[in-house]
Amino acid sequence: MRIDYVITGLDIGGAEFQIVALVERLAQRGHDVRVISLTPPLAFQERLSAAGIPLCSLEMHSAKHLPFALWRLRKLLKESPPDIVHGHMVHANLLVRLVRILVPNLKVICTAHNTREGGKLRDWAYRLTNPLSQLNTTISEAATRRFTEEKVFPREKTRTIFNGIDTDKFHPANQRDEKAGPFRWLAVGRLMEQKDYPTLITAFSHLPQSKLLIAGQGKLLSALQRQVKDLGLEERIDFLGVRHDIDELYRQVDGFVLSSEWEGYGLVVAEAMASELPVVVTDSGGPGEIVGREGKAGLLVPIKDPQALASALAAIEALPFKERETMGKQARQQIQERFSLNQIVTLWEQIYAGLQNNNK
Template identity: 45%
Template sequence: MPRKSSLLFLTTGLAYGGAETQLVRLATRLKSRDWEVSVVSLIPPKAYVEDLEAVGIPVFSLNIQRKLPDPCPVLRFARIIRKWRPDIVHSHMVHANLLARIVRPLAPFPVLICSARNIDEGGRLREFLYRLTDPLCDLTTQVSQAGLERYVRVGAVPRHKIRYIPNGVDIERFKPNPEGRLKLRRELGVNGFVWLAVGRFDPQKDYPNMLQAFARVVHNNPNAMLLIAGDGPLRKDMEIMAQEFDIKERVKFLGIRRDIPQLMNAADAYVMSSSWEGMPNVLLEASATGLPIVATDVGGNREIVLEGETGFLVPPRNPEALAVAMARLMDLPEGKRLEMGRKAREHVTEHFSLEKVVDLWEALYEELLQRKGIQRSL
């Protein structure tokens, strides 16, 4: 007899990062579609616990505090599996993916899906561990076609056991809102052409690249402004760098913000300087808001930013190329930039809307459950 199926998400952590945000969006949407959902974090959660629990999704932590090998988290997760008895375990990010595979023989469950969230999750050792433990997983997913092809090429996953499912964006939350634009710009004290960047201050985002490029932009466009929302271990270094480049007055470090949709409406364009990526949520969000984009050509960025139509792509680690593309976008007539923004929203609405992506996940879950002879109620 059909029954309500249970789904357990295992994640390396819960913070305000792109992968975690995507997991929370997926979990809450599936809960509203009558799935039983729970979330387990390897390390103590830093965000989203209240949001999940408010909609009836319990959150557990394995409380991993150190990097040294420790069997206790394996045993804790096995106990959770035996108690919760999920039909599907869906793990996110490399450490969670490997842990879920290790635990499966100790506490069996019907379906395991492992989601790789980046084009490179940490080098050859982790790729070897993926290959070694692949028999313990039913399917691996990748957020970008570029990531999928790379994982097959390096032998981390056989082609028949990997599938592309992109990130999704809430196109109702992220959309053009001209009414709030001027108000927030006044509150932030910004004028002229405003660039926005959102992301954690870590090596992947390569903020030195961005600041070097922006210093060149300001040389010819002294009224340009750069807003950076986010926090992280390298933030203080970047603030010092902005001062050394004599652009301190043109760069605002905003810290963690809860009003990203409003910030995107306050900006004129979005910029990303990452050295590597999977499929960045922020590019989907900026596109849905109608912002033209300049981004490095890494990971799945090319799948979001259509070169010359919705923005410009440049090589990574090349501040001169980034500065040239930023200046090129700023020099376009306003009407042309607005047209690029409209095309960007059309593109993500057609290919990356959150509801469509949740449909893909739900169809995949049901496909794998049927393979195991499990039918869920509608």
């Protein structure tokens, strides 16, 4: 099957990691896959090249380049027609819908990677172009509820398809030993408002000894560094910047924390759980569906509540080592049973085949 993945951009982020993992696995299964980025790619070029997956850029730098990007996308699809065009994230989703006006026989799927992909204007753009998409998907039940209840996507053409985790790559350390010294927490994600790092940093001011590693980059770095300095936490909180060895980092720490205000899914939560880490995450959408509310695989806390977050972190730290180990094993089991990459890729294959055989 020939499948074109059209994405807004290729940078370091959860949606991008998931898309690259999907196309790699689809290519391994014999499908002819191509990735088309609206903007010039900033990451993953070597990885896609190594997998033999073509990468095209529409060279879109701003909204004024939309007509050019639309025409170039039309040309690509005409010259090398795919069986399925799969858009990811709002700008790419809208573009693949619009190009269907110019190439009417396209089979189009659009995937939203967050509970919200912008403000009211983008929601209305989705509503206006809904007839041009045969299927819409989101990455969590929380996101599906938001999009369908607010009538952004029609309920009858919307499904939840969770992200998939490569449980071979994200696996536990060969052996975790109880170590002396401070408990080491890891947070992973862009330094942006959605991730609500100020709440996490404030929570750490209530903990006496723990260390926090933050992997990611973004526009809030300077402000967050000032907050860390103002709270006297420079010796306990480290900003690691962009890391390409996140799977190794999971195996080097004692626990994982996510403080987001909202999340469509929370890919890093599932990665940490697959690595058998106890996790503390905010009830920010998708993460609650991954972790569950029973407290067996991790702890769920309200958003924007530093005291509740600090209490949950302290509760995990206070657990005997064997109990933390049991929680980590339960976490990995949940990922293997519900979110393994192979299961998700098989589901996508079934969806693509069904859409390909649908004459509507």
